[in-house]
Amino acid sequence: xxxxxxxxxxxxxxxxxxxxxxxxxxxxxxxxxxxxxxxxxxxxxxxxxxxxxxxxxxxxxxxxxxxxxxxxxxxxxxxxxxxxxxxxxxxxxxxxxxxxxxxxxxxxxxxxxxxxxxxxxxxxxxxxxxxxxxxxxxxxxxxxxxxxxxxxxxxxxxxxxxxxxxxxxxxxxxxxxxxxxxxxxxxxxxxxxxxxxxxxxxxxxxxxxxxxxxxxxxxxxxxxxxxxxxxxxxxxxxxxxxxxxxxxxxxxxxxxxxxxxxxxxxxxxxxxxxxxxxxxxxxxxxxxxxxxxxxxxxxxxxxxxxxxxxxxxxxxxxxxxxxxxxxxx
Numbered sequence: 001x002x003x004x005x006x007x008x009x010x011x012x013x014x015x016x017x018x019x020x021x022x023x024x025x026x027x028x029x030x031x032x033x034x035x036x037x038x039x040x041x042x043x044x045x046x047x048x049x050x051x052x053x054x055x056x057x058x059x060x061x062x063x064x065x066x067x068x069x070x071x072x073x074x075x076x077x078x079x080x081x082x083x084x085x086x087x088x089x090x091x092x093x094x095x096x097x098x099x100x101x102x103x104x105x106x107x108x109x110x111x112x113x114x115x116x117x118x119x120x121x122x123x124x125x126x127x128x129x130x131x132x133x134x135x136x137x138x139x140x141x142x143x144x145x146x147x148x149x150x151x152x153x154x155x156x157x158x159x160x161x162x163x164x165x166x167x168x169x170x171x172x173x174x175x176x177x178x179x180x181x182x183x184x185x186x187x188x189x190x191x192x193x194x195x196x197x198x199x200x201x202x203x204x205x206x207x208x209x210x211x212x213x214x215x216x217x218x219x220x221x222x223x224x225x226x227x228x229x230x231x232x233x234x235x236x237x238x239x240x241x242x243x244x245x246x247x248x249x250x251x252x253x254x255x256x257x258x259x260x261x262x263x264x265x266x267x268x269x270x271x272x273x274x275x276x277x278x279x280x281x282x283x284x285x286x287x288x289x290x291x292x293x294x295x296x297x298x299x300x301x302x303x304x305x306x307x308x309x310x311x312x313x314x315x316x317x318x319x320x321x322x323x324x325x326x327x328x329x
Contacts, residue, residue, distance in 0.1 A: 042108030052084030122199020186214035263315035289328030
């Protein structure tokens with residue numbers, strides 16, 4: 001995995017439709033309707049918006065529309081538990097408005113083998129999995145999609161899934177109806193399958209636990225978090241922070257990182273800037289190479305085997321186990 005970044009550019013909102021109880025579907029295209037960069041299922045883009053205080057922030061949204069078109073589609077949930085960025089988009093975006101975006105990037109790619117896949121979505125976590133289901137159907141691959149939500153009225157893309165070409169492979173569960181226990185969606189027939197899940201952290205933990213009980217290998221489990229849960233986890237971890245030192249390979253300069261500052265902030269104070277988007281460690285924009293030392297990984301997107309290599313970390317949220325980290329900067 002290597003760090004990637006690109007410049008922000010403007011797209012015009014071609015269509016806005018409100019779906020479910022608090023979800024806005026945005027189709028965005030270039031003003032001249034020219035082509036957009038290609039993307040693969042699992043990809044997301046960065047979008048500039050504002051938090052509750054009016055400060056400019058960047059948030060991530062999975063691309064979930066048809067590929068090969070002249071527009072990008074995202075779904076924006078007005079999450080009252082978040083910090084205001086998505087609510088601002090939901091409440092203010094209108095047709096014709098310009099939106100500043102960057103990307104796409106993909107840390108949630110589909111596997112290339114022919115094993116079957118189990119896709120499990122919780123709430124707005126359906127967005128990356130919808131694009132995956134579309135692609136898997138086109139390829140004729142074996143898969144099924146489980147979609148969990150609080151109610152039918154809170155589900156995005158419901159009509160599309162219920163009437164689409166792979167509707168027989170879709171299973172839905174509503175908390176206010178006859179909910180399906182997560183433990184029941186797997187069987188030992190899934191032991192050779194891939195698991196892809198996206199949703200709240202607690203939900204995904206239960207999905208992973210159920211998959212492990214059915215002998216799905218941890219090496220074939222992929223998850224992506226797109227909720228405010230990551231911020232709460234970061235706050236908890238911050239109480240255990242300690243100071244350490246980072247050393248820049250290019251200059252040999254040593255920079256102290258106090259317990260109450262992130263590596264990104266310490267570097268910025270020293271005149272070294274790093275691209276940062278999500279501020280929570282699940283977008284990958286700040287991924288930085290580590291040449292020496294052991295990181296304290298606190299990100300949400302690196303795979304366990306990638307973290308174990310200790311050759312990269314996310315300086316916006318991760319810290320150090322060792323006294324010093326030598327960075328490839």
